Amino acid sequence: MFVTQPLDCFVRLAIAELISTAAPPNSSLWLAIAAHQHRRSPHQHRRSPRTASTPTTPLAIHSPSLHESTASLHQFLSMEPRIEQSKSNREIRGSDSSSKKAKDLNIEGYPVGGLSIGGHETCIIFPTLKVAFDIGRCPPRAVSQDFLLISHAHMDHIGGLPMYVATRGLYRMKPPTIIVPISLKEDVEKLFEVHRKMDHSELNHNLIGLDVGEEFYLRKDLKVKAFRTYHVIPSQGYILYSIRQKLKPEYIGLSGNEIKNLKSSGVEITYTLTEPEIAFTGDTMSDFIVDENNTDVLQARILVMECTFVNNSITVEHAKDYGHTHLSEIVSYAERLKNKAILLIHFSARYTVEEIQEAVCALPSPLAGRTFALTEANGRSGASWTLRGTISHGIGREDANESVRSTNSGIRSEGIANRSVFSGIGVSIRSLAPPMTP
Incomplete structure (x- = not known):
């Protein structure tokens, strides 16, 4: 094999390809890379500027012994940056420079990151809970x-x-816990089996199938419950509940020693307080709002719900035909939504960010001041899509430099919060043509 590119470039490209294809350590390309790294003299590690008159000399790569190659490869990889494994809140960083400057939008005390463009990609992340909704x-x-x-x-x-x-x-992380609708569990298992067969990888994970109404404890202080949604294929949403132990009212005011004595004598001094914190709808028609079994969804501290269409260019009937929700329906059901904050996601790629901002900022009371929108910032096709937050204020569009302020009583708006950039890696989607639907 002959390479006419600079060696560093070749090595980087080759390793990226090998990692992406999960090639075994004794594959011929791994061995070739190891051999070249082993044979390079010290001065070759320093790259000198190439001039126009400097010819490119082909590099012949020969396969060495397995022992020599393995040792050399280990030495080469030891010089590469390592993912820090010790931090419990470890994050994988991407190459998009905009992600380094991005900050989570804080809604009701929860940092929120992610991206959502109807028909292209939806992934909403609550990093302090280590939870992602959709992938x-x-x-x-x-x-x-x-x-x-x-x-x-x-x-x-x-x-x-x-x-x-x-x-x-x-990256040797622990196997994740993945929750899917019970109707999908068997097919998802088959999907992983196909990928295991193709790339000979383990793909370890804990797959849980939940039916509507069923619960699963993510940890002792956090559980998830599935609720019914209404899309064109089987679907469901999820509610995250916080679980806390609270001192019973009759024992409030007692001294620490008195409470300790009661507890040691076997008296139950606390009760369990379970509160709906975050509800996520995924794709759905507005019918979930009037479902009598979804009371907790409408009372969760934060409701993350789809809002694919925002103005009269698309009718409510069209939205329903495709299993989606129109902003006008949310307005009509506003009195039912008791959530402290509402995050609208999944806007159609047909809209510009200005159109979305105009629609959301004009929301009437009681939606004004507590409704956020997850939007892209730089137009539609051919643009770099960056996720930003917009909040309704019910007055009209104000200066874009104004900010959203959080107080102990909740979130109040002061203009368009389009400088509250949603954090996350890969928040830019390049050269996407807006689809006809959604």
Whole structure:
């Protein structure tokens, strides 16, 4: 084999290819890379500027012994940056420079990251809970989340699932817990079997199938419950509940010693307080709002719900035909939504960010001041799509430099919060043509 590119470039490209294909350590290309690294003299590690008159000399690569190659490869890889494994809140970083400057939007005390463009990709991340809702194309930051909740099997919501599991395995993270609708569990298991057969990888994970109404404890202070949604294929949403132990009212005011004595004598001095914190709908028609079994969804501290269409260019009937929700329906059901904050996601790629901002900022009371929108910032096709937050204020559009302020009583708006950039790796989607639907 002959290479006419600079060696560093070749090595980087080759290693990227080998990692992406999970090639075994004794594959011929791994051995070739190891051999070249082993044979390079010290001065070759320093690259001198190439001039126009400097010819490119082909490099002949020969296969060495397995022992020599393995040792050399180990030496080469030891010089590469390592993923820090000791941090419990470890995150996988991407190459997109915009992600380094991005900051999570804080809603009701929860940092929120992610991206969502109807028909292209949806992945909403709550990093302090280590939870991701849907996986889209597996943005790199999602890999750091230990729990993944899948709403339905459309590709823009589940397409990155194998990569999510494979990447966690690559970085030796613990197997994730993945929750899917019970109707999908068998097919998802088959999907992983196909990928195991193709790339000879383990793809370790804990797959849980939940039916509507069923619960699963993610940890002792956090559980998830599935609720019914209404899409064109089987789907469901999820509610995250916080679980806390609270001192019973009759014991409030007692001294520490008195409480300790009661507890040691076997008296139950606390009760369990379970509160709906976050509800995520995935794709759905507005029918979930009037479902009598979804009371907790409408009372969760934060409701993350789809809002594919926002103005009169698309009718409510069209939205229903495709299993989606129109902003006008949310307005009509506003009195039912008791949530402290509402995050709208999954806007159609047909809209510009200005159109979305105009629609959301004009929302009437009682939606004004508590409704956020997950939007892209730089137009439609051919642009770099960056996720930003917009909040309604019910007055009209104000200066874009104004900010959203959080107080103990909740979130109040002061203009358009389009400088509250949603964090996450891979938040830019390049050269996407807006689809006809959604």
